[in-house]
Amino acid sequence: MSENEEKDIKVQCPICQAEKVIKVPNYIFDNKKVGNIKIQIYKGICCEHQFILFLNKKSEIMGYEVIDMNIDLSAVEESRSKDKIYLRDMLKTYGDYAVSCVIHSLLLDFPIIILRTKYEGSRASDFTYFLNKILPDSPNKKILLVSNILEKDYQKAKIENALVINPTGIVINTPWKDIPLDFETNIVNKSLEIIDDSTQTYIIQDGVTLLFKEAEFVKAIIDKEDILEDDLKNKIASNFMHNVDNQRLNLLKQILEHRYRNGNVKRIKNRLLSKLDEGLW
Numbered sequence: 440m441s442e443n444e445e446k447d448i449k450v451q452c453p454i455c456q457a458e459k460v461i462k463v464p465n466y467i468f469d470n471k472k473v474g475n476i477k478i479q480i481y482k483g484i485c486c487e488h489q490f491i492l493f494l495n496k497k498s499e500i501m502g503y504e505v506i507d508m509n510i511d512l513s514a515v516e517e518s519r520s521k522d523k524i525y526l527r528d529m530l531k532t533y534g535d536y537a538v539s540c541v542i543h544s545l546l547l548d549f550p551i552i553i554l555r556t557k558y559e560g561s562r563a564s565d566f567t568y569f570l571n572k573i574l575p576d577s578p579n580k581k582i583l584l585v586s587n588i589l590e591k592d593y594q595k596a597k598i599e600n601a602l603v604i605n606p607t608g609i610v611i612n613t614p615w616k617d618i619p620l621d622f623e624t625n626i627v628n629k630s631l632e633i634i635d636d637s638t639q640t641y642i643i644q645d646g647v648t649l650l651f652k653e654a655e656f657v658k659a660i661i662d663k664e665d666i667l668e669d670d671l672k673n674k675i676a677s678n679f680m681h682n683v684d685n686q687r688l689n690l691l692k693q694i695l696e697h698r699y700r701n702g703n704v705k706r707i708k709n710r711l712l713s714k715l716d717e718g719l720w
């Protein structure tokens with residue numbers, strides 16, 4: 440199958456119900472190992488709203504997620520650097536949703552596969568260099584794996600446990616259980632307030648440093664005992680002097696489960712479910 444063949448998908452805006460037929464490349468459905476495919480529908484493509492379209496392997500629509508990211512990509516310029524990759528280059532090329540997925544993958548320590556067209560050379564080392572700068576130096580820092588393979592090699596690529604994005608930012612595979620990517624989106628927004636490219640990287644790194652400190656704080660607790668979610672949120676909040684919502688807790692749990700490979704995450708109990716457990720006895 441040629442990588443140029445496309446499929447028509449009729450999308451419907453989850454907010455205003457406007458409809459639009461979009462074209463997606465056929466090959467993104469060709470790898471058997473992947474789960475749902477996610478496509479960012481930008482403002483102006485279907486209507487004035489932006490949202491994420493979820494497709495299954497048979498190219499059937501599984502649902503939509505409304506996103507509220509407020510990144511005006513038209514105002515983001517590519518950096519002038521030819522030999523380096525910066526945040527705004529990635530945003531311009533792949534879009535904010537795919538970039539949020541890339542940051543999430545970094546946090547969880549999953550390999551990242553970025554497909555390229557036959558007209559592009561591999562920039563794997565540039566991606567690796569840039570993305571490694573986002574990760575704080577810590578004993579927990581691992582060498583990040585970024586591959587920049589050709590679209591035509593996707594079908595036979597081994598991608599089970601990797602994030603895969605295509606050259607236009609379609610998120611073809613995510614190796615984690617879907618959670619809202621609020622931290623990732625917020626940190627991208629926050630760093631875009633800074634104009635200097637290298638400083639932007641440090642803003643993200645600062646956010647990630649704090650997140651990893653929280654993860655280590657949680658790890659020290661759950662390695663000793665079971666704890667209820669609400670109690671844990673309060674402990675983190677008072678130790679780090681900021682609010683901890685469910686989304687942050689879910690992110691910390693995923694970081695502990697995947698990056699730290701900590702099996703004690705199951706010791707974090709939900710109050711309601713614990714009561715149900717007791718009831719069974």
Ligand SMILES: [Zn+2]
Pocket residue numbers: 452453454455456457485486487488
């Ligand atoms: Zn709409």
